[in-house]
Amino acid sequence: MAVPFIEIKNVFKIFTSHKQEFEVLKGINLDIEKGDIFGIVGFSGAGKSTLIRCINGLETISSGSIRVGKYQINKLAKKDVNIYRQKIGMVFQHFNLFDSRTVYGNVSFPLEIATKKKEEIHNRVLKILDLVGIVNKKDFYPGQLSGGQKQRVGIARALANHPSILLSDEATSALDPVTSMSVLDLLKDINKKLGLTIILITHSLDVVKYTCKNMAVLENGIIAEKGSVKKIFENPQSTTAKVFIKHNAHLSNPYLSGEEVC
Amino acid sequence: MLNFLAKLFRQETLDIILPATWQTLYMVLVATPITIFFGLLFGISLYITDKNGLYPIPIFNKTFGAVINAVLALPSMIVIILALPISKFIVGVSYGPKACIIALTIVCTPIFSRLVESSILEVSKGKIEAAKSMGASTCDIIFKVMLPEALPTLIRNFIVLTITLISITAIAGTFGAGGLGEVAVRFGYHRFKIDILLVAVLVLLVLVESLQFLGDRLSKRILKKRHLI
Ligand SMILES: Nc1ncnc2c1ncn2[C@@H]1O[C@H](COP(=O)(O)OP(=O)(O)OP(=O)(O)O)[C@@H](O)[C@H]1O
Ligand SMILES: [Mg+2]
Numbered sequence: 069m070a071v072p073f074i075e076i077k078n079v080f081k082i083f084t085s086h087k088q089e090f091e092v093l094k095g096i097n098l099d100i101e102k103g104d105i106f107g108i109v110g111f112s113g114a115g116k117s118t119l120i121r122c123i124n125g126l127e128t129i130s131s132g133s134i135r136v137g138k139y140q141i142n143k144l145a146k147k148d149v150n151i152y153r154q155k156i157g158m159v160f161q162h163f164n165l166f167d168s169r170t171v172y173g174n175v176s177f178p179l180e181i182a183t184k185k186k187e188e189i190h191n192r193v194l195k196i197l198d199l200v201g202i203v204n205k206k207d208f209y210p211g212q213l214s215g216g217q218k219q220r221v222g223i224a225r226a227l228a229n230h231p232s233i234l235l236s237d238e239a240t241s242a243l244d245p246v247t248s249m250s251v252l253d254l255l256k257d258i259n260k261k262l263g264l265t266i267i268l269i270t271h272s273l274d275v276v277k278y279t280c281k282n283m284a285v286l287e288n289g290i291i292a293e294k295g296s297v298k299k300i301f302e303n304p305q306s307t308t309a310k311v312f313i314k315h316n317a318h319l320s321n322p323y324l325s326g327e328e329v330c
Numbered sequence: 331m332l333n334f335l336a337k338l339f340r341q342e343t344l345d346i347i348l349p350a351t352w353q354t355l356y357m358v359l360v361a362t363p364i365t366i367f368f369g370l371l372f373g374i375s376l377y378i379t380d381k382n383g384l385y386p387i388p389i390f391n392k393t394f395g396a397v398i399n400a401v402l403a404l405p406s407m408i409v410i411i412l413a414l415p416i417s418k419f420i421v422g423v424s425y426g427p428k429a430c431i432i433a434l435t436i437v438c439t440p441i442f443s444r445l446v447e448s449s450i451l452e453v454s455k456g457k458i459e460a461a462k463s464m465g466a467s468t469c470d471i472i473f474k475v476m477l478p479e480a481l482p483t484l485i486r487n488f489i490v491l492t493i494t495l496i497s498i499t500a501i502a503g504t505f506g507a508g509g510l511g512e513v514a515v516r517f518g519y520h521r522f523k524i525d526i527l528l529v530a531v532l533v534l535l536v537l538v539e540s541l542q543f544l545g546d547r548l549s550k551r552i553l554k555k556r557h558l559i
Binding site: 124126149150151152153154155156157158160162164165166167168169177178180181182209210211212225226229235 | 454456457459460461462463464465466467470474475478479481555556557558
């Protein structure tokens, strides 16, 4: 088998606060293929955000190794960290848009810091705003947008500088089901059109079922289960997955019924 | 009423007040940009060198913070007296407008540094993290995220600083730079010329109120433009 695009090997993350040590990730092993939409689910505090933040170096891992494409994250020189991050997009639950910039300015930000030429920035921003379907709002400030529109800007901003991966930490949790669906559709669309690898953290199995190809279940800093979404939904092994799926049965989302697992 | 005002603003009074107003404006106009420069520099340094900051240097942060607090804790009068020899070193005199401007700057820079620090602390961690996740350098984060995002609050604090400067010119003025505060003390307190005191206070009040008004307007305008209010 070819080497996977993202290779996470025996990753440990220990936080120290008030002289106390908290082991949040306890030996994570994951391989993620190029072009996958990979879901990570787990209860609150399982370590999902921490794991995804280790992938783009917002947290440094305590031991183990993470490789993304040709980059060995844990061995990256300080000056290369920013160059590496410029190629990884991240989308946040609370959008984290810059209120001081218009929609256009938010999306041009990653291109500005990558010191692209003005004209190139202009063309790229318009193209990406068009892709996420929000080009008519380009001169609006974030304060004038709905949650769904904000997240489209968040996604556009993450995509602007041609990233090879998109990390999404609960990108749809603050949105209503319909808006959430449309944002997920957008992610699927981008995945197909650009061949972008997406890692998607969520609390909602509906989201995973609707969007992802493969998934992992995180339980207290350990991967309890991983594999294709289909396999895990049909035959869940871990407690977390079982509980999630059981709860899911009566929380089923009307918009998702009849949807095929991808 | 008009009669009273005419009496209050008679020529002899104006002859004292107008030059004093100019002296105050001169001190404030020169001291403000210097204080803003160092206040921004120190405030940002305090923010980024914090142990959870963008460029942690805890030892520097603690020491520098302590120095700033020490200057803040001393009464302004004492800081001015201590600053005068420093003025002598920098501008060659320890008396008069130039020396007082330096003393003013030394009194007000720590205040403004802390105001800048608290303004940029208000920028949500999420925004900074978003910038980091896009590979922004510390410099980009400061100039493209922190400062623009904090701008409305910074403007308000900038007005607080200018008003503080005006009030401290009153103390510094007694060391030979003159100004409205010094006039108020000299005539109002030492010579019981209540009318001069009153006019000096009125002019100060107008200065402070109009600054506050301008600052509020500007800050609100930015917030409105960004649709945050
Ligand atoms: N900077 C930190 N210092 C100390 N502990 C931390 C820090 N960041 C996270 N933790 C701890 O790590 C654990 C996992 O946090 P994390 O945010 O990764 O969970 P999560 O799975 O994303 O949860 P949620 O679904 O609620 O977002 C938590 O117990 C949290 O308290
Ligand atoms: Mg989380």
